[in-house]
Structure formats: structure tokens, C-alpha cells
């Protein structure tokens with residue numbers, strides 16, 4: 001049932017209201033006789049992508065297909081030589097709070113990615129041409145005790161998707177989005193002349209609260225039986241000088257060394273604007289948290305404001321994720337912002353390659369033997 005949660009920090013201004021009502025951004029997936037998203041769904045999905053920067057397609061994958069995706073994730077996560085991602089939070093990765101790693105371009109993984117691309121071709125095509133590269137295929141797992149990421153934008157010019165291969169509850173940390181904050185030419189028309197500045201103010205306000213939320217949580221974990229801190233973990237997450245943009249690291253916060261949120265973003269002018277524009281910010285932007293059911297796929301523009309929340313449940317949260325470029329991508333920026341598996345770097349693939357790749361999947365809701373072949 002839809003509701004909302006409040007993240008509360010230390011002082012009055014930093015209450016963060018997060019709605020779990022995502023119905024305005026959802027399209028129940030219906031497939032046509034060829035196994036692609038039906039025209040009416042495509043129209044709705046494109047309208048949501050344009051307006052809000054995201055769309056949540058419920059029931060896009062059948063249970064068998066989602067199980068196949070989960071099998072691929074398990075195979076990868078169980079591999080001691082897996083390729084860990086260099087983004088998100090490396091400190092969380094180090095202390096087994098998260099396990100973000102890229103999937104190899106094996107035939108089953110490629111077939112699973114191709115199934116998603118072919119089913120969503122009409123939604124992705126207006127953004128991504130056939131020659132545009134597949135940037136990464138990853139799996140995103142978070143565990144109890146992970147940090148709440150700061151609200152951020154991923155590098156622009158990318159369409160990303162998360163596929164829920166099992167039910168993800170809000171407690172497990174379904175992704176948080178700020179709908180309508182994608183960067184596009186019409187933003188000023190939609191949100192007014194100060195659109196970008198107001199988005200940044202909203203982001204700063206959210207991140208202030210997230211900093212305190214993470215600190216309070218870590219402090220509580222010192223005596224936690226469920227998610228005890230490892231030796232050195234508290235220091236690494238709060239005082240380390242090592243690069244990590246999603247920890248409540250006070251050293252890097254104070255030194256201005258965190259590009260997502262630092263003290264230098266809280267000058268007197270910004271604090272005054274946060275106070276003076278507080279009501280306008282509430283009217284313009286709102287946070288939603290997704291709790292996708294098994295088989296749901298979330299498609300979003302990479303520069304939409306979003307964050308991976310902390311997992312507050314004992315069950316791990318897992319997603320299958322992939323990203324496609326909307327244009328030419330300079331390899332250095334690609335490899336800095338995304339985490340292609342070495343096999344994908346060695347043999348790059350484009351959106352067109354995935355559209356042409358054979359799949360063995362059957363349409364959603366149709367019992368199929370073929371989806372199981374994805375993990376064989």
C-alpha cells in the first residue's frame with residue numbers, strides 16, 4: 001500500500017519526505033504477438049519518460065524470465081573473481097554492505113539483455129540509435145547496513161534500466177527518484193527560469209538530511225547485533241581520506257572533497273536560499289521510492305536525480321541493471337562513469353547488436369521452457 005516515510009536528521013530543516021506512491025509513473029506491461037511492448041504501452045511509457053524522466057513497467061518479465069535473471073546474478077556474485085564496479089560506494093563494497101559488479105558478456109547474459117532491449121525497443125529507440133554502445137551490464141546487490149547514497153545524477157546521455165528479478169520491498173532499498181529533474185532544454189519552461197538552480201537546492205537539502213541519516217545509522221550500528229560494524233569500518237566510513245562519494249565521510253565533507261555533497265555547498269547564500277525558497281521547493285519537487293515487484297523494469301534518463309537507499313531489511317536487495325548510450329561516448333568518460341566487464345570492453349556491443357541478437361525468451365505471462373535456457 002502506498003504511503004510515505006520520513007528521514008529525519010539532526011536539526012529542524014532536514015526532514016525528508018519520501019512517497020512510496022509510484023502509480024503516476026507506472027505502466028502495466030502488455031506484449032503484442034511478437035513479444036514486444038504493445039503500442040498503447042509504448043505511448044504511455046514514452047510520455048512518462050519525456051515528462052518525468054522515468055517509467056516503471058510492471059510485469060515486463062515473466063516469473064521464469066526473472067528467475068533466469070536471478071540465476072545470472074547469483075552465478076556472478078558467487079564468483080570470487082567477479083569484476084567489482086568502481087562506482088556507487090567502494091567502502092560499502094569493501095565491507096560487504098553492497099556488491100556491485102559487472103556481468104560478463106556470456107551468451108546467457110547477452111540473451112537476457114537482448115530480451116529486455118527487444119521488448120522495449122520502441123521506448124528506447126527515440127533515445128538510443130542502433131550504433132550507440134552498451135555501456136555496462138551489472139548487478140546491484142545491497143545488504144543490511146549499507147549507506148543511503150546521496151541524491152545524484154549519473155553521467156548524462158545514457159538510458160539506464162533496473163530489472164527486478166525478485167520482489168524488492170521499500171525496506172530493502174528500492175531506488176529513490178526525483179521525477180521531472182532530468183536535464184533537458186524544456187526544463188526552464190517546465191520549472192521556471194531558475195529550474196537548474198532549484199534542482200540543485202533541492203538536492204542539497206536532501207543530501208544534508210541523508211548525511212545525518214547515515215551518521216545516525218552508523219552510530220547505532222556500533223551496538224547492533226543484526227549489522228555489526230567490522231573492524232575499522234566506522235573510521236573508514238566517517239573519517240577516511242579515501243575517495244568515496246556516498247559515505248557520511250566528515251573528513252571529505254569538511255575538506256570539500258566530495259563532489260556529491262560537501263561543506264562548500266552550504267555557504268551562507270545557499271542556506272538563506274534554502275530557507276527562503278523552502279515552500280517553492282516543496283511544490284516543485286518530490287521524492288518517490290520504488291518497491292518493484294518481480295518482473296518489473298524501471299527505465300530512466302541517467303541525469304534524473306536519484307539514489308540507491310540503504311537496505312534496512314535482512315534480505316539482500318538485488319537488481320539486474322544495464323545502460324545504453326544516447327550518442328557517441330568518449331571511452332575515457334565511459335570507463336570512468338560506468339563499469340563495463342572486461343569481456344564487453346574487449347568486444348563492444350551496440351544497441352543494434354542486442355536488437356539483432358537471438359533470444360530464447362517467451363512473452364511475459366506465457367509459460368515458457370525457453371527462459372530457463374538463459375541460465376543453462
Ligand SMILES: [Fe+2]
Pocket residue numbers: 152153154306307
Ligand atoms: Fe546512480
